Amino acid sequence: MQMYRVSRTEDSSCYPIPGLPPDTLHMRVKEGSKIRNLLRFATARMQGEVEDGKGSSLRQVVFTGSGRGVTKTIxxxxxxxxxxxxLHQVSKLYYKTESEISESPQQGVPSITMLRxxxxxxxxxxxxxxxxxxxxxxxxxxxxxxxEDVQRCRAVIRPAHGASSQCTAKRVCLDDWSVCSPQLSNV
Structure with a gap:
């Protein structure tokens, strides 16, 4: 017997961060959300490129995600x-209840409600x-x-000279230049 998902609902409980001002931007991240689109919108609002109704840029934004959307939220x-x-940050973890209703295309078969x-x-x-x-x-x-970054960069990335410069591998570490091994720059 085949069942078809008819609807999915989430509990609409309040955020675990109380006392948010009404002008706080709420970004709901789902599994299928495009990071590029979410960030374009949130960045424009936070940097003041798009003003709110009062003529000022936003001061706070809340990102929420559940299930498979948690990693994309982070x-x-x-x-x-x-x-x-x-930006100051406060992170809260919690659990949500999702309700999924499935129905069968056959007459007389009751629908199934799953709570997760x-x-x-x-x-x-x-x-x-x-x-x-x-x-x-x-x-x-x-x-x-x-x-400091320039000095670390110079220690890690050395200019390649000579005919073998096309084969030279250079590695740039984004967070900590000291982790990069200088030996990798002359491979």
Missing amino acids: TCVEILKRRVEG TVPAICILLSKDPLDPQEPGYQPPQTPRGLT
């Missing part, structure tokens, strides 16, 4: 934190300082000095 947040500097509890995440990013004592708080990332 990816969006990490990329946005690199695009918009100085799935993990979910809610991440608040704010330009304004948040309570550092709040569980799940992360302070803004401090950008490294340009000179």
Whole structure:
């Protein structure tokens, strides 16, 4: 007997972060969401390229995702934190209940309702300082000095000279230049 999914609903419980202002941007990330589209919208709102109704850029954004969308939610947040500097973060994990109703194409067969509890995440990013004592708080990332990055880069990436320059492999580490092995630059 074949069943067809008719509808899927999620509990509409409140966010695990209380006291959010009404003008907070809520980004709901699903398994099929395109990161590029989510970030284009959120970045424009947070950087002030698109103004809200009051004529100012947004100060806070909340990303939520559940089930298979959790990893995509975290990816969006990490990329946005690199695009918009100085964002404070509070992350909360919780569980949501999803209800899925399936019906059979045959007459007289009752529908089946399945309840599932799935993990979910809610991440608040704010330009304004948040309570550092709040569980799940992360302070803004401090950008490294340009000179420090340039010095590490020079130690890792050496210019290739001669005919074998096309075969030279160069490795650039995004977060920590010291992890890159200088031996890899002359492969």
